[in-house]
């Protein structure tokens with residue numbers, strides 16, 4: 001079974017948790033897109049959906065889902081979203097799709113959060129996937145240097161790298177930039193999360209700790225596993 005099939009299975013299984021009339025947070029990325037498609041196919045009455053990115057909003061709109069905002073629906077019943085890594089205790093790295101700030105705002109407003117993924121995302125230690133850190137564009141090189149100091153304090157010797165794409169520096173939906181930290185292994189995610197948040201100019205980081213209630217992971221045998 002391909003990774004994409006596993007993502008689809010996980011998305012479809014998560015869509016079964018949604019009930020009519022719910023306010024649902026829609027994640028961002030290829031796995032979350034499978035969830036959005038499966039949710040739209042269920043055609044449930046009275047759903048209101050809060051997207052975590054412009055890309056997800058476009059997809060949901062195209063599929064006929066009713067969109068809302070955190071301002072209009074500040075309490076979300078269930079959010080379903082992908083992840084870049086799922087570690088012990090459902091600690092996550094997110095932000096590979098540069099949507100981590102809106103994602104975290106929506107996750108934190110949710111009564112329940114389900115993370116969906118293909119099996120390769122489940123890891124024994126977080127950190128092989130570079131940790132995304134969202135930074136205000138103004139003075140971002142100075143902030144990048146401060147991030148490097150914090151990383152050294154966590155035995156991470158490589159400075160975080162400014163995310164670039166073919167068209168230049170990547171900007172988030174909020175106009176910020178992303179620094180990706182090659183941590184390799186994050187031994188104390190809670191301390192790193194706290195230390196990064198203390199840096200002026202850091203808007204948010206991709207460590208999602210104590211936020212996921214359940215993981216639904218697509219498996220090789222055509223099924224899903226719940227963690």
Ligand code: 5RP
Pocket residue numbers: 027028029030031032081082083084093094095096097098099100103
């Ligand atoms: C976007 C995210 C995504 O959920 C994460 O990058 C996983 O993406 P995909 O489902 O495409 O593998 O955090 O900011």
